[in-house]
Amino acid sequence: MTAMLPAGFEDLEPYAARWSLATEGERYAARLSSSMDDMEAFYTAAMARTDDAKAYLDGFPLDELPDDALALLHLLYSLICVSFAVECWKQPNVPDSGAAYLDLVKEPVP
């Protein structure tokens, strides 16, 4: 299988297929359908590499990211999404949010 992420980020490759997602809607849905164990593993691995990932991505103009760098950026967006489940809620969804939803109908690309 070809790698999704740039060279140097092989340790995050196991999480790329599930978490490198282009839209907020997909990322939020992935969070709601994941176990806390899976999210904690992803969170721990990705948090250890945030400085490296930012330094790597900042080497490109934002609107000209190669595909593998874009995949890494999307993975970091997912890390941000998942962080609330791990750091705040200790569960995938926002407590007491019931049936409430808030859809991002237009988001910046990338």
Added chain:
Amino acid sequence: MVLQFEKPAAGSWTEAFAGLGTAPLSYEDSISPEFYELEREAIFRRTWLNVGRIEQLPKRGSYFTKELAVCDTSVIVVRGSDDEIRAFHNICRHRGNKLVWQDDPNVEVQGTCRNFTCKYHAWQYGLDGELTFVQQEQEFFGLDKADYPLVQVACDVWEGFVFVNLDPNAGRNGTEGLHDFMGEMGEGLEGYPFGELTQVFDYRAEVGSNWKLFIDAFQEFYHAPVLHVKQNPPGVAAPLMQMGFEGMHYALHGPHRMVSTTGGTSERMPEEYVKPIDIAFRSGLFGPWDKPEGGAGPLTPGMNPAGHPAWGLDSFQFFPNFVILTWEGGWYLTYHYWPLAVDRHLFEGRLYFRPPKNASERLAQELAAVTFKEYGLQDGNTLEATQKMLKSRVVTEFPLCDQEVLCRHLHKVVQDEVAKFGGGR
């Protein structure tokens, strides 16, 4: 308990503003279907309503539609070939079909065109609303195209925000134009670089509550240390709750109102008070920690009216349903609350940043946007719970504290407008 911020000489914000009183508040205006019908007529059909930004109409022929269910209509907003921004009711003069829509007539659309063509019988209208083509015109009976233009809606622009007013006389014959309507509070925001903050996150939700309840939820921060307590590291939650919340400054300007408060990005706080993700991406609820060049702090005279060094944000609440929040970190967000029924409304929340220069800046914006959503979801569900119980009318009077002074003002203005219109209560 020692107050953090000085109150007016009257002893409280509430008592400093004439006519508000300190009595418990009734929420009948948020549960009565009859009152809701009066509100639609007295307020939404005759007040300037913000429907978009000028950046949505970048060139001649650019248009967007806006559904105004509260007024049983839809409007088309378009930049004409003369660069004028105009608005029209979105209805074909022939047999009443909705003129501009795609696939689903309930979904708002945007695009660019040279004219508007009805899907039904191909009647065509120019960007200025004139009827320019009638299919098989010879079959009609003495039809003069000049008699059938699109029905125009009053439309004007303030600081790049496009407003409409469904009152046919709005801004004419001595009635209030948009600039006068925005008043002193609007003037205090003039000059803000709204047009430069073009990086937009656009959130929407249908919420099962009266529109005023969500405005109330976001115009008092008394709830913040309690409802959102878990968004702080465990050691911080208890002291925050103990401290409670005090607004730095409140002001009423006609039907509009504002609160200015503390805050600021959390790099000011000791590290154990800050979530690891905020440290990793240098951002959080108050926005990116690294300020954009030349664009942070109180950027206009109306911001940080108390002139306090601990200032973090201002919430400008424009009547009836439009809010601009300006943050110390040089970004802003808007809220719109569009009534759908007495117990239902469409909430729109938009975050506006300067376009990011690199991935690190983009990631800081992402964290601010995601944090906004996490808070919003907590607020939204609380409202449905409130609406359900208010409707029981088991309790009909509710004591509001001084930090809820803006809620008191909103309900008073709404009730006054309805009474002025002839509805009374």
